[in-house]
Amino acid sequence: MNNQSKKLRVILNCAIFAAVTAILAQVEIPLPLIPISGQTLAVGIAATILGSRQGALAMVCYAAIGAVGLPVFSGFSGGPQVLVGPSGGYIFGFIAAAFITGLILEKTRFTIPMALIANIVGMVVTLFFGTVQLKFVLDLSWNAALVAGVYPFIVVGLIKAYLASWIGITVRRRLVQANLVNVKKEEVA
Incomplete structure (x- = not known):
């Protein structure tokens, strides 16, 4: 595969998963400050x-598309005001969580148990970013920020971490067989 094809594949992969995240963002359970949504699953x-x-x-x-105003964030919202608002920290956390989750898997193995551990770490990263911004934007105490920004998401987050691990590894294995993702040598054995 030539370099141009690899770049195109990266662009398409990113576009597909930005779209998947936008779609799953609309699957939500409303809560007083921050809704539970399918974004973290994506x-x-x-x-x-x-x-x-x-x-x-x-x-x-995904964040850039939403920042320019397209309604891709939860509740069909968009615009820079979302990124600087109470839920913006979670969106910034998605970037860090995706990187850290993927990095853990790249440094270990692409298996469901390792993916579960990596996704739980990613969940913690997202909750950290989200809670810090929630605390400062709404001028909450740390305890109030944890009550609003972490505790309601733990059980659902663990379920989503398991689902992301199972779905992600299952799909990845099929993509590896079809030679559609970059792989480590151990994965093709």
């Missing part, structure tokens, strides 16, 4: 399938 799937760089790049694309 982040985990993207990182598990694409790895650190492409997974993070897909989330950068």
